[in-house]
Amino acid sequence: MAWSDKSHPHRLLLTKQFPLGLEMLSVFQPAMLAANRIWNSCVWHSREAFRQENRWPTEAELKAKFKSFAAWHELHSQSAQAVVEEYFEAVSSYSRHRENGHLEMNPPNFKPKNHLRTVTWKRQGFDVEDNTLVLKLSRKKEPIKVALPEGWNVVTLPDGIGMKGVPVEVKVKAVVRRRKVENLVLHVTFDLGVVPVYRTGAVSAYDYNSGLVARAALSGQLDLFVCRELLSLVQYRNKVLAEFQEKMSRLKEGSRRWRKLSRAKARKLRKLDRRIRQMEHALTKLFAELDEAEGVAFAVVGDLTNLRRSARTGMKGRKATQKINQMAYDRLHAEQRYKNLMRGVQTDPWTEKNTSSACCLCGTRNPAWRKHRGLWVCRKCGLILQADLNGAANLLKQYLFGSCTGRELPFAFGESRVWRWDKRSNKFEQVSPRAA
Numbered sequence: 001m002a003w004s005d006k007s008h009p010h011r012l013l014l015t016k017q018f019p020l021g022l023e024m025l026s027v028f029q030p031a032m033l034a035a036n037r038i039w040n041s042c043v044w045h046s047r048e049a050f051r052q053e054n055r056w057p058t059e060a061e062l063k064a065k066f067k068s069f070a071a072w073h074e075l076h077s078q079s080a081q082a083v084v085e086e087y088f089e090a091v092s093s094y095s096r097h098r099e100n101g102h103l104e105m106n107p108p109n110f111k112p113k114n115h116l117r118t119v120t121w122k123r124q125g126f127d128v129e130d131n132t133l134v135l136k137l138s139r140k141k142e143p144i145k146v147a148l149p150e151g152w153n154v155v156t157l158p159d160g161i162g163m164k165g166v167p168v169e170v171k172v173k174a175v176v177r178r179r180k181v182e183n184l185v186l187h188v189t190f191d192l193g194v195v196p197v198y199r200t201g202a203v204s205a206y207d208y209n210s211g212l213v214a215r216a217a218l219s220g221q222l223d224l225f226v227c228r229e230l231l232s233l234v235q236y237r238n239k240v241l242a243e244f245q246e247k248m249s250r251l252k253e254g255s256r257r258w259r260k261l262s263r264a265k266a267r268k269l270r271k272l273d274r275r276i277r278q279m280e281h282a283l284t285k286l287f288a289e290l291d292e293a294e295g296v297a298f299a300v301v302g303d304l305t306n307l308r309r310s311a312r313t314g315m316k317g318r319k320a321t322q323k324i325n326q327m328a329y330d331r332l333h334a335e336q337r338y339k340n341l342m343r344g345v346q347t348d349p350w351t352e353k354n355t356s357s358a359c360c361l362c363g364t365r366n367p368a369w370r371k372h373r374g375l376w377v378c379r380k381c382g383l384i385l386q387a388d389l390n391g392a393a394n395l396l397k398q399y400l401f402g403s404c405t406g407r408e409l410p411f412a413f414g415e416s417r418v419w420r421w422d423k424r425s426n427k428f429e430q431v432s433p434r435a436a
């Protein structure tokens with residue numbers, strides 16, 4: 001299941017998958033190939049415009065231009081437009097990565113002629129007749145009908161309650177392994193409406209660091225999540241990627257050796273990404289479960305927009321860039337957010353300013369008191385605490401009072417717990433503090 005919040009911060013959108021079987025391939029193939037032709041036209045026309053006029057075309061220009069194309073008339077108009085939109089999303093994500101120093105990224109490129117591109121049907125592009133989805137193509141063509149099992153539009157929330165969703169978007173994707181199409185899968189996104197969140201209750205704060213997440217709750221509970229395995233997997237992934245890029249840069253693009261390496265790269269990364277996602281999922285699920293169990297109404301996370309800006313302008317230099325390039329904070333936050341939402345917990349990004357350079361207990365600020373090996377040692381009140389836990393407690397204070405400095409902690413610390421990844425159970429388990 002996946003989540004997005006395009007319209008309302010508490011609107012819950014969840015995606016369910018339905019494998020279709022290969023017998024549906026011949027039904028969907030023409031539409032998927034047409035979508036692929038539109039994609040390739042986007043690449044071609046963008047490059048042509050750049051070559052001739054030294055500027056990139058806009059989304060509207062390409063859409064207007066393609067309206068006369070044969071491929072455009074295979075699909076429902078919204079589905080055809082969606083391909084152009086995806087192309088521009090890919091372009092902007094490419095330039096964003098370049099800006100953040102990922103020079104190894106390639107701009108969106110041509111896809112092979114027989115590539116089965118994902119086709120999207122927006123709200124006006126399909127109808128629902130009981131348990132059948134009617135996916136519209138262009139006006140002259142017969143729509144594609146897909147029968148779905150009973151209860152297809154019911155989504156079960158973590159508390160066991162089944163909610164009926166309104167389908168708002170349908171995608172058909174090909175599952176390809178080793179260049180062979182193995183299956184077609186229908187991704188249906190349901191709108192479950194705006195979820196009520198608890199308006200009163202406890203507050204918890206999360207301090208994300210590379211390899212470590214610290215949590216502080218209003219009850220005085222402190223938690224430390226050791227993510228060393230996740231971090232080293234991410235670093236290993238970056239290393240593997242760089243090695244492949246380096247090897248491929250010495251070959252001619254599109255050559256036999258190059259294509260072989262490119263396939264091996266995709267295979268290797270897919271495998272690593274699966275393991276990374278599994279760990280991220282387990283981590284954010286644990287956060288949401290702890291918050292739910294402790295009656296937390298607001299989960300506070302550090303606001304990353306400032307961090308990213310400072311990384312780009314070089315204000316904080318290497319440290320901020322490093323922080324961004326290590327764990328996928330955006331993705332972790334998005335996951336934590338939707339898992340919280342499913343449990344009625346609101347996630348609030350909040351500024352991390354001064355949280356790592358002040359004492360959470362007495363409120364005195366002094367950057368020098370953050371010692372090596374991640375320990376906070378306060379020369380004023382004598383507090384000795386793991387530095388990230390100090391940061392999380394400060395974030396909590398900042399959320400409650402607007403600032404973490406010049407004020408004492410309004411509650412007493414309770415026990416602190418340590419969690420780390422357990423290979424056998426595939427989740428984060430509580431360990432004795434000494435083990436960390």
Ligand SMILES: [Zn+2]
Nearest residue numbers: 359362378381
């Ligand atoms: Zn102090």
